[in-house]
Amino acid sequence: MSGHPSLSVPPEGEFFRSRWVEAPEGISFNPDGTLPEGFRAGGVHCGLKGGGATDLGAVICESEEVASAILLTANAAAAAPIRVCRENLWQGEIRSVIVNSGNANAATGEQGITDALSMRNSLATELGLAPQTVAVAETGVIGVPMDMDAVLSGISGLASSLTTDGAVAFSEAIMTTDKWPKRVSLTVDGITLSAQAKGAGMIEPGFATMLCFVQTDAVVPDPEGALRQAVGGSFERITVDGQMSTNDTVLLQASGISGRELPEGLLDSVLLQLALEIVSDGEGASRVGRVEVTGAADSAEAEMVARKIANSPLVKTALLGRDPNWGRIAQAAGQALAGQDIGELGPEVIEAGDIAAGGREPELALRLDRGNASAHVFTSDLTHEYIVINAEYTT
Amino acid sequence: MSGHPSLSVPPEGEFFRSRWVEAPEGISFNPDGTLPEGFRAGGVHCGLKGGGATDLGAVICESEEVASAILLTANAAAAAPIRVCRENLWQGEIRSVIVNSGNANAATGEQGITDALSMRNSLATELGLAPQTVAVAETGVIGVPMDMDAVLSGISGLASSLTTDGAVAFSEAIMTTDKWPKRVSLTVDGITLSAQAKGAGMIEPGFATMLCFVQTDAVVPDPEGALRQAVGGSFERITVDGQMSTNDTVLLQASGISGRELPEGLLDSVLLQLALEIVSDGEGASRVGRVEVTGAADSAEAEMVARKIANSPLVKTALLGRDPNWGRIAQAAGQALAGQDIGELGPEVIEAGDIAAGGREPELALRLDRGNASAHVFTSDLTHEYIVINAEYTT
Numbered sequence: 001m002s003g004h005p006s007l008s009v010p011p012e013g014e015f016f017r018s019r020w021v022e023a024p025e026g027i028s029f030n031p032d033g034t035l036p037e038g039f040r041a042g043g044v045h046c047g048l049k050g051g052g053a054t055d056l057g058a059v060i061c062e063s064e065e066v067a068s069a070i071l072l073t074a075n076a077a078a079a080a081p082i083r084v085c086r087e088n089l090w091q092g093e094i095r096s097v098i099v100n101s102g103n104a105n106a107a108t109g110e111q112g113i114t115d116a117l118s119m120r121n122s123l124a125t126e127l128g129l130a131p132q133t134v135a136v137a138e139t140g141v142i143g144v145p146m147d148m149d150a151v152l153s154g155i156s157g158l159a160s161s162l163t164t165d166g167a168v169a170f171s172e173a174i175m176t177t178d179k180w181p182k183r184v185s186l187t188v189d190g191i192t193l194s195a196q197a198k199g200a201g202m203i204e205p206g207f208a209t210m211l212c213f214v215q216t217d218a219v220v221p222d223p224e225g226a227l228r229q230a231v232g233g234s235f236e237r238i239t240v241d242g243q244m245s246t247n248d249t250v251l252l253q254a255s256g257i258s259g260r261e262l263p264e265g266l267l268d269s270v271l272l273q274l275a276l277e278i279v280s281d282g283e284g285a286s287r288v289g290r291v292e293v294t295g296a297a298d299s300a301e302a303e304m305v306a307r308k309i310a311n312s313p314l315v316k317t318a319l320l321g322r323d324p325n326w327g328r329i330a331q332a333a334g335q336a337l338a339g340q341d342i343g344e345l346g347p348e349v350i351e352a353g354d355i356a357a358g359g360r361e362p363e364l365a366l367r368l369d370r371g372n373a374s375a376h377v378f379t380s381d382l383t384h385e386y387i388v389i390n391a392e393y394t395t
Numbered sequence: 396m397s398g399h400p401s402l403s404v405p406p407e408g409e410f411f412r413s414r415w416v417e418a419p420e421g422i423s424f425n426p427d428g429t430l431p432e433g434f435r436a437g438g439v440h441c442g443l444k445g446g447g448a449t450d451l452g453a454v455i456c457e458s459e460e461v462a463s464a465i466l467l468t469a470n471a472a473a474a475a476p477i478r479v480c481r482e483n484l485w486q487g488e489i490r491s492v493i494v495n496s497g498n499a500n501a502a503t504g505e506q507g508i509t510d511a512l513s514m515r516n517s518l519a520t521e522l523g524l525a526p527q528t529v530a531v532a533e534t535g536v537i538g539v540p541m542d543m544d545a546v547l548s549g550i551s552g553l554a555s556s557l558t559t560d561g562a563v564a565f566s567e568a569i570m571t572t573d574k575w576p577k578r579v580s581l582t583v584d585g586i587t588l589s590a591q592a593k594g595a596g597m598i599e600p601g602f603a604t605m606l607c608f609v610q611t612d613a614v615v616p617d618p619e620g621a622l623r624q625a626v627g628g629s630f631e632r633i634t635v636d637g638q639m640s641t642n643d644t645v646l647l648q649a650s651g652i653s654g655r656e657l658p659e660g661l662l663d664s665v666l667l668q669l670a671l672e673i674v675s676d677g678e679g680a681s682r683v684g685r686v687e688v689t690g691a692a693d694s695a696e697a698e699m700v701a702r703k704i705a706n707s708p709l710v711k712t713a714l715l716g717r718d719p720n721w722g723r724i725a726q727a728a729g730q731a732l733a734g735q736d737i738g739e740l741g742p743e744v745i746e747a748g749d750i751a752a753g754g755r756e757p758e759l760a761l762r763l764d765r766g767n768a769s770a771h772v773f774t775s776d777l778t779h780e781y782i783v784i785n786a787e788y789t790t
Contacts (some may be wrong), residue, residue, distance in 0.1 A: 074733040074734045075726065075729035075730055075733055076728070076729040076730075076731075076732035076733055076734070076735045076736055076737045077725045077726065077728060077729025077732075077737055077738070077739055077740050078729065078736070078739070079739065080739065083739075104722075106722065106725070106726075106739065107721075107722050107725045107739045107740055107741050108739065108741075109739055109741055112739065141722070142720075142722025142723070142725065142726065143720075143721060143722035143725070143741065143742070246725070246726050246729055313708070313777075313781070313785070314785055317781075317782055317785035317786040318785070318786070320782065320786040321785070321786030323786070325537075325538075326502075326538060327499075327501065327502050327536070327537025327538035328537070330472045330501070330502045330537065330538070330641070331470065331472065331501075331537065331641050333471070333472060334470035334471040334472025334473065334641055335470055335471075336471075337471035337472075338469040338470055338471055339469045339471070340471045341471055341473070342471040342472055343472070344472055344473070344474065344475065344478075344501065344502045344503065344504055344507065345472050345502055346502050346503075346504055346538065347538065382708075382782060382786075383782065383786075384779050384782055386708070386712075387712055387715065387777060387778065387779055387782065390708070390709055390712035390713070390716070391712040391713070391715040391716030391718070391777075
């Protein structure tokens with residue numbers, strides 16, 4: 001998962017737009033990297049990625065009154081930074097985060113833990129923070145020891161270069177196989193919310209993001225509750241290749257400086273925007289389908305069936321081939337409910353026409369007759385480029 | 396899943412060979428289509444496939460003393476022939492089977508059931524058998540009504556053309572995206588065992604074959620037990636794309652004419668041979684990996700982890716790219732056991748070198764430290780041809 005050499009832009013121009021994201025009325029998303037009051041960020045090149053690409057970034061909240069929450073991958077073979085964040089972090093008081101791309105520091109054993117702690121300690125020292133208030137996130141190749149000389153000398157330069165307009169550099173520093181940097185900012189009623197994320201392979205909920213960092217100057221009384229709800233409706237709804245990463249991390253930091261509460265729905269919209277950007281920029285993706293299952297016995301069943309359809313390579317290649325092959329949707333649903341009998345699903349309960357007729361974002365739907373529960377999942381198509389990226393790139 | 400226009404041969408020549416199949420000592424497998432005493436078979440072109448390819452086949456056991464067993468897909472959206480076999484078959488007394496390729500008769504509603512029954516009744520009449528002793532199996536495109544005029548007129552010609560050397564034609568008549576016909580015969584100690592199978596997409600246990608038909612003149616006291624055991628070690632051990640078909644069927648028929656019992660292990664070897672042939676001829680497959688997981692807490696866990704690794708598109712593209720990327724094996728195992736902690740798996744417990752160094756059949760192994768259970772799964776690589784077949788072919 002080495003970095004693409006040059007930045008690209010989202011489909012349809014400078015700023016990513018999806019039919020499935022609506023900004024709350026009167027508010028517009030923008031990609032300029034505006035940070036809320038009380039935050040600085042930045043990104044530098046330390047040498048983990050080639051070609052001078054930025055590969056080390058940080059965000060700091062100036063306020064000691066920060067409210068924060070962090071969600072970490074459930075992968076049983078979690079990477080060193082995940083273990084450090086699980087065990088050594090004051091999760092409600094995260095002032096800063098240090099992030100590198102180019103090396104996931106996963107499957108690196110005890111040395112990996114030592115290295116992740118050392119990154120954390122180094123940034124904490126530079127910024128004058130308690131080490132337990134600094135999170136670590138890493139992404140890139142698995143199983144390769146960290147080049148700590150590069151990282152540690154990078155951190156000292158990075159710490160002194162954090163600025164209020166550094167979110168652009170930060171969003172670029174966290175990219176791996178992403179084609180374009182993913183960031184969004186919005187301002188409404190005196191508060192600002194901003195977020196930066198990266199995809200693009202090993203995307204599958206559990207929860208399932210890759211990395212995402214969110215900042216606001218609003219007051220967030222229950223940051224963990226707010227973050228779990230927003231992640232449940234966004235990063236947990238996407239899949240690229242059904243693979244849960246060893247390094248997934250989502251961090252929310254609220255400085256509270258505006259003195260106003262975060263309006264309902266804002267965080268949800270922002271994370272959905274970034275989640276759709278991630279799946280749209282999934283490895284090799286050319287189209288994104290929204291798979292909806294209704295009429296399931298319960299929500300767990302609805303979700304399981306939707307995921308089975310969304311992860312079927314037959315459905316994903318049909319998406320690429322613009323083949324409205326509802327038989328493959330029936331087959332996947334039947335597999336999800338193996339051992340039961342849901343009859344022979346036919347075109348009267350499966351909507352697949354959008355696969356042929358739709359644009360970049362087609363909708364697929366299956367109506368079961370087992371209850372009233374529903375669920376949806378966003379999935380990318382399976383393309384030749386996915387194979388090129390994963391079979392032919394050096395990892 | 397329309398048929399390939401021309402037959403090919405297995406890798407490495409006329410007869411498929413795998414490093415993982417050993418014929419019992421002194422016995423050789425052959426592909427000549429020898430049928431055991433008491434069986435006739437055949438295949439004709441009725442018009443479901445284009446280009447004059449054979450697409451309709453049948454097998455009959457002449458003996459009224461037949462002992463039989465049939466295993467059917469667990470897919471909850473099972474096809475019409477599966478429903479007919481489940482509900483209308485004397486499963487221990489199956490004298491004959493009618494099989495078509497080119498149309499799966501799946502997701503075809505009530506008409507599909509009527510059509511499958513009509514195929515069964517037609518062959519039963521032609522052969523003078525009770526309808527409940529005739530099985531039906533179908534494979535091909537999903538969701539398209541059967542051309543019953545073609546099928547029924549085909550059946551009358553087929554019934555009169557069944558011969559003792561008809562297994563070659565039968566094995567060709569059941570092919571869809573298979574590149575070569577899959578059949579094996581062996582004779583030992585006065586008994587003969589033969590089998591014919593077809594793959595090649597929607598392969599994943601549950602159990603999971605596509606279609607396989609087995610005949611012997613040996614005595615098989617417990618055909619269902621023998622078949623379940625052999626399927627458990629063969630078709631249930633393979634995956635191509637993790638997709639359970641709506642039509643999977645395995646049928647065993649024993650005429651008993653030899654008067655001798657089937658020696659232990661023969662059926663297991665024959666089905667393993669065909670299972671490996673199916674995965675080797677999986678859609679787009681160029682290599683087959685054997686994924687072994689040891690040290691699991693119990694056999695269900697071992698199997699789940701092995702399957703997660705075997706179905707990971709990252710592992711499957713690494714197989715194609717000859718990339719000994721053990722990090723992807725660690726990631727998949729960690730996902731299989733999500734929510735638990737298995738530490739950071741490293742190269743000391745993962746053998747992936749064969750991915751780079753090995754030939755057509757590399758071995759991958761993961762050693763867990765949770766108990767003494769083990770499991771293995773055979774998986775194909777994910778290639779450009781898989782995408783071509785599934786995105787660009789008309790289905």
